[in-house]
Amino acid sequence: MAESPFEWLRAKSDFPEWDTDLAEQTLLNQHPAPFRPERALQSLVVLQQQFGQVSPPMQTWLASKSGVTVADLRSLVSFYQFLEPTPPPRYHLRFANNIIEQINGVNHLVEQARATLHDADCKVETTSCIGLSDHPIAALINGHPITRLNRSNINELCQLIRAGKSLQEWPRRWFAVDNTIHHPGPLTSYPYARGQGLALATQQGQQWVLNHMDASGLRGLGGAGFPTAVKWRLCAEQADPVKYITCNADEGEPGTFKDRFYLTVQTDQVIEGMAIAAVAVGASKGYLYLRGEYLYLVKHIEAVLQQWRERGQLGAGFDIELQLGAGAYVCGEESAMLESLAGKRGIPTSKPPFPGQKGLFGKPTVVNNVETLVAATYILQQGSSAFRLVGTEHSPGSRLHSVSGDCRRPGLYELPQGAPVQDLLALCGAEDAHCVQSGGPSGALLLRHQFQTPLDFESPGRGGSVMVFNRDRSLWDITRNFTRFFQHESCGFCTPCRAGTVAMNHLLDRYEQPTTARQKAQTRADMIELTQLMQHTSHCGLGKTAGLPVLNFLNQGAGHE
Amino acid sequence: MTTKKVRVATCSLAGCFGCHMSFLDMDEALIPLLDHIEFDRSPLTDIKTATRCDIGLIEGGLCNEENKEVLHQFREQCTYLVAVGACAINGGVPAMRNHLSVQACLEESYLDGLGVVDAQIPNDPELPALLPKVLPLQAEVAIDFFLPGCPPPAAAFLELVQAVLEQRAPNLDYASRRFD
Amino acid sequence: MSDQPQFQLDGQPIPFQPGDTIMQAAHRAGVYIPHLCFHPQFRPHGSCRLCVVNMQGKTVSACTQPASIDLEVHSETTELRQSRLRLIQLLFAEGNHFCPSCETSGNCQLQALAYDLGMTHYHYDPFYPTRIPDGSHPELFIDRDRCIQCDLCGRASEQADHKAIYLLAGRGQHTHVAFRSDDGELGSTQAQAEDRASHVCPVGCILPKSGNYPDIAGARLYDQIPIHAQGNHRRDDGGTHDD
Numbered sequence: 001m002a003e004s005p006f007e008w009l010r011a012k013s014d015f016p017e018w019d020t021d022l023a024e025q026t027l028l029n030q031h032p033a034p035f036r037p038e039r040a041l042q043s044l045v046v047l048q049q050q051f052g053q054v055s056p057p058m059q060t061w062l063a064s065k066s067g068v069t070v071a072d073l074r075s076l077v078s079f080y081q082f083l084e085p086t087p088p089p090r091y092h093l094r095f096a097n098n099i100i101e102q103i104n105g106v107n108h109l110v111e112q113a114r115a116t117l118h119d120a121d122c123k124v125e126t127t128s129c130i131g132l133s134d135h136p137i138a139a140l141i142n143g144h145p146i147t148r149l150n151r152s153n154i155n156e157l158c159q160l161i162r163a164g165k166s167l168q169e170w171p172r173r174w175f176a177v178d179n180t181i182h183h184p185g186p187l188t189s190y191p192y193a194r195g196q197g198l199a200l201a202t203q204q205g206q207q208w209v210l211n212h213m214d215a216s217g218l219r220g221l222g223g224a225g226f227p228t229a230v231k232w233r234l235c236a237e238q239a240d241p242v243k244y245i246t247c248n249a250d251e252g253e254p255g256t257f258k259d260r261f262y263l264t265v266q267t268d269q270v271i272e273g274m275a276i277a278a279v280a281v282g283a284s285k286g287y288l289y290l291r292g293e294y295l296y297l298v299k300h301i302e303a304v305l306q307q308w309r310e311r312g313q314l315g316a317g318f319d320i321e322l323q324l325g326a327g328a329y330v331c332g333e334e335s336a337m338l339e340s341l342a343g344k345r346g347i348p349t350s351k352p353p354f355p356g357q358k359g360l361f362g363k364p365t366v367v368n369n370v371e372t373l374v375a376a377t378y379i380l381q382q383g384s385s386a387f388r389l390v391g392t393e394h395s396p397g398s399r400l401h402s403v404s405g406d407c408r409r410p411g412l413y414e415l416p417q418g419a420p421v422q423d424l425l426a427l428c429g430a431e432d433a434h435c436v437q438s439g440g441p442s443g444a445l446l447l448r449h450q451f452q453t454p455l456d457f458e459s460p461g462r463g464g465s466v467m468v469f470n471r472d473r474s475l476w477d478i479t480r481n482f483t484r485f486f487q488h489e490s491c492g493f494c495t496p497c498r499a500g501t502v503a504m505n506h507l508l509d510r511y512e513q514p515t516t517a518r519q520k521a522q523t524r525a526d527m528i529e530l531t532q533l534m535q536h537t538s539h540c541g542l543g544k545t546a547g548l549p550v551l552n553f554l555n556q557g558a559g560h561e
Numbered sequence: 562m563t564t565k566k567v568r569v570a571t572c573s574l575a576g577c578f579g580c581h582m583s584f585l586d587m588d589e590a591l592i593p594l595l596d597h598i599e600f601d602r603s604p605l606t607d608i609k610t611a612t613r614c615d616i617g618l619i620e621g622g623l624c625n626e627e628n629k630e631v632l633h634q635f636r637e638q639c640t641y642l643v644a645v646g647a648c649a650i651n652g653g654v655p656a657m658r659n660h661l662s663v664q665a666c667l668e669e670s671y672l673d674g675l676g677v678v679d680a681q682i683p684n685d686p687e688l689p690a691l692l693p694k695v696l697p698l699q700a701e702v703a704i705d706f707f708l709p710g711c712p713p714p715a716a717a718f719l720e721l722v723q724a725v726l727e728q729r730a731p732n733l734d735y736a737s738r739r740f741d
Numbered sequence: 742m743s744d745q746p747q748f749q750l751d752g753q754p755i756p757f758q759p760g761d762t763i764m765q766a767a768h769r770a771g772v773y774i775p776h777l778c779f780h781p782q783f784r785p786h787g788s789c790r791l792c793v794v795n796m797q798g799k800t801v802s803a804c805t806q807p808a809s810i811d812l813e814v815h816s817e818t819t820e821l822r823q824s825r826l827r828l829i830q831l832l833f834a835e836g837n838h839f840c841p842s843c844e845t846s847g848n849c850q851l852q853a854l855a856y857d858l859g860m861t862h863y864h865y866d867p868f869y870p871t872r873i874p875d876g877s878h879p880e881l882f883i884d885r886d887r888c889i890q891c892d893l894c895g896r897a898s899e900q901a902d903h904k905a906i907y908l909l910a911g912r913g914q915h916t917h918v919a920f921r922s923d924d925g926e927l928g929s930t931q932a933q934a935e936d937r938a939s940h941v942c943p944v945g946c947i948l949p950k951s952g953n954y955p956d957i958a959g960a961r962l963y964d965q966i967p968i969h970a971q972g973n974h975r976r977d978d979g980g981t982h983d984d
């Protein structure tokens with residue numbers, strides 16, 4: 001019997017030799033029908049975990065078992081960063097290179113690790129934000145999170161690697177992920193009674209749930225703020241009897257880690273939210289799409305899902321399957337996520353049709369963020385008016401902000417919608433804050449004089465991800481970091497984003513070089529024009545917003561420097 | 562039209578002189594033009610250093626340090642700097658070396674190439690250093706007008722000169738916008 | 742007049758059938774909206790973004806946007822022409838397009854659109870990527886330097902040839918055309934020179950190995966007549982596929 005490849009603290013030294021029997025057994029342990037073509041991506045993810053690679057012979061084997069061609073498997077491997085066709089090093093160290101890790105000096109650590117480990121069996125790389133900006137500097141070692149790295153403990157870590165110590169022998173505290181809520185609110189502190197909201201939903205029926213959700217005014221907390229009831233109703237109205245509920249747990253927005261909290265601490269409420277949505281639209285199957293960076297949460301989530309099944313709350317009318325991403329930010333975009341769930345490259349599809357009309361496997365599908373589903377559970381148990389007690393008219397309720405950067409208490413803060421940025425800054429101990437990036441790289445850059453801006457869907461400061469910077473931080477470095485992030489994460493489907501993100505970085509290179517006033521002005525104009533081009537002509541939200549950091553820099557940069 | 566003659570300078574950087582040939586291709590149209598233009602530094606005149614000019618026509622991209630230096634001189638001296646031909650605009654045929662390293666190019670040309678005798682890579686310090694990549698002019702200086710083509714048709718040159726004489730932006734017609 | 746539903750394109754009424762996109766209806770009505778990845782015989786892709794039009798204050802791709810009654814669509818505006826010019830310039834900058842030595846020059850849809858939109862230079866710094874050619878097939882040559890990732894080959898191979906040989910792989914700027922064979926080479930697939938997919942590439946990426954440069958300059962497809970006046974063609978389609 002093959003043990004689960006998702007076991008905690010598996011050192012790469014444990015990777016078994018490639019063996020088809022073991023592979024088949026491992027895949028069958030994960031899923032009853034692992035060779036269905038739409039499972040190809042998940043099977044690659046599982047094999048990557050079990051064998052530390054998805055080498056060409058492994059791809060050939062999977063192709064023969066699944067009927068998916070080797071070329072298609074290769075194309076998946078070439079798209080998803082965490083799928084590796086080459087033999088694994090014994091240690092694979094991936095430092096997060098989000099701006100928060102950068103201001104904490106990740107570049108030095110990378111250099112230090114590369115210098116110390118140049119002859120060790122260790123690959124040192126960087127990757128986009130891994131959802132641990134509240135514990136900088138964070139890294140993944142063989143898929144497991146290591147937090148609070150700094151110039152002194154990095155040496156210790158390198159020595160352990162040089163000595164070939166297995167991960168079990170490393171200090172346990174290095175792997176600690178703190179999920180403290182620094183400022184609780186309704187969603188994170190009410191007396192949750194498991195299953196109560198779902199029971200009510202089942203009892204009252206579809207229309208009642210939809211009306212109830214309508215009355216709550218809940219808007220999606222995954223970024224776009226789309227009214228949840230409208231989304232559910234569209235899906236409910238479709239004639240097709242087969243429908244799906246999907247939970248977007250891709251949490252790729254740099255600086256965000258609230259879903260990590262909910263998935264760890266309020267897992268039941270995420271699951272219950274999916275089950276409630278299933279009642280509302282009439283779905284019998286749900287998928288939870290978890291980003292590959294959160295591999296270490298798989299075991300826990302699977303265990304909680306199992307408890308729900310054992311209690312009979314899942315399984316009969318509605319069941320949930322956990323699927324994993326593999327290092328692609330764009331897969332958080334809802335249609336790309338659905339493509340990925342269907343086993344393909346994460347390329348956003350054209351809208352219309354919207355997922356509610358034609359989503360996963362062409363069926364009407366609800367896509368909701370983790371926190372939105374937690375809020376749905378709250379609304380069913382506590383009532384829509386309780387939800388509306390806080391927040392604003394158009395953005396009712398509260399939400400969890402992920403705060404990182406230059407403050408004394410980075411971490412999670414639940415605040416009513418519409419609370420001003422300065423309240424949050426006071427709570428987290430950011431008296432020296434000079435500017436705040438709110439809503440992730442594609443959000444708003446707020447300077448000191450704009451700290452009264454409310455955090456809600458109506459104002460530029462949407463919140464969610466709130467990265468704080470003091471006076472010593474360079475707006476230039478921040479912009480550069482975001483713009484490189486978008487280039488790295490563009491899926492490559494459409495011209496303005498695939499080529500535009502690269503061209504934008506070239507323009508920034510130019511802007512930095514000493515040159516004539518005429519050329520500087522030209523470069524500036526070119527950057528503004530390119531931002532607008534991407535905004536208007538890109539296929540999905542990634543490209544549409546990828547130029548905004550540069551626009552923020554040009555608009556706000558003069559006041560800052 | 563202005564009464565003062567328009568001063569024109571030309572040069573070839575990483576190019577093949579094909580663009581210069583095309584300029585001369587204006588044939589008899591060149592004769593009346595000469596009442597209005599005069600040549601400064603140019604392979605057509607053999608004057609080696611330019612003075613203040615109205616138009617600088619540059620053929621070829623940048624493949625070495627000397628190219629860059631000459632380009633900057635032209636930029637300083639010329640009111641309108643014109644990138645002439647595919648090489649000046651996107652690197653052209655010489656830029657096909659850009660996916661190879663300079664070392665690989667040198668080895669192929671001077672050591673391993675077909676028919677090489679007395680193989681050695683030239684290393685005279687007088688020789689300008691090769692750039693890692695062949696670059697278009699726009700990568701280094703601001704360019705005012707572009708004449709596409711390999712080479713641009715004679716009509717494009719004529720339109721350019723006429724536009725400058727009439728103090729307007731050149732307007733290339735469909736037949737004069739050619740990339741080959 | 743029939744009572745077929747219509748929408749307005751630059752002030753001109755365009756009749757459409759249920760299920761039409763703006764592009765399909767405009768194309769049938771003989772009104773040109775610039776495009777590269779759209780082809781009337783194959784399902785839309787929506788990747789090149791050249792067919793962007795304005796509609797109710799939004800910019801959308803005409804090839805994927807469903808037509809609907811009384812829409813007011815604007816295509817030939819100064820802003821959209823400028824956007825299209827920049828998109829074309831991005832496509833040139835991201836590949837390696839050395840038109841003077843290209844077999845397709847004069848018959849190339851990318852180049853023809855560039856001519857039509859008045860492009861004289863790249864505007865953006867060329868990326869000079871390193872892309873690997875594929876010469877493994879006895880009759881066909883693949884020059885990825887010129888590929889614009891439009892997936893027309895993929896769609897033609899699937900929908901017309903029922904062979905599904907071509908696909909896109911990679912991510913971001915590393916996106917590239919690939920082939921469904923075990924070793925990834927075109928020569929190991931069932932591709933044939935007569936396939937529809939061998940005759941659909943809008944640029945000079947999928948080429949026959951012999952018989953290139955058949956026309957002298959001046960006698961090629963787009964030497965005299967701009968693309969907006971004759972539509973997207975290849976020299977081997979007999980002037981039929983797009984009209």
Ligand SMILES: Cc1cc2nc3c(=O)[nH]c(=O)nc-3n(C[C@H](O)[C@H](O)[C@H](O)COP(=O)(O)O)c2cc1C
Nearest residue numbers: 220221222248250251252332333334368369372541
């Ligand atoms: C590039 C991109 C990345 C995104 N990433 C996420 C993500 O990681 N998690 C998420 O919930 N929504 C993400 N979204 C938003 C989703 O497309 C979608 O709006 C959301 O999941 C809907 O759920 P909600 O209505 O509950 O907010 C992303 C959108 C874009 C354009």
Ligand code: SF4
Nearest residue numbers: 491493494497540543
């Ligand atoms: S905008 Fe970017 S991420 Fe979105 S489809 Fe286009 S290339 Fe892909």
Ligand code: SF4
Nearest residue numbers: 576577579646647648
């Ligand atoms: S553009 Fe053509 S003609 Fe002009 S220099 Fe270059 S190769 Fe020669």
Ligand code: SF4
Nearest residue numbers: 838840843846849945
């Ligand atoms: S494919 Fe078209 S644009 Fe590219 S080099 Fe050939 S002719 Fe020029």
Ligand code: SF4
Nearest residue numbers: 888889891892894942
């Ligand atoms: S090979 Fe041609 S048809 Fe295929 S994707 Fe590239 S440009 Fe499009």
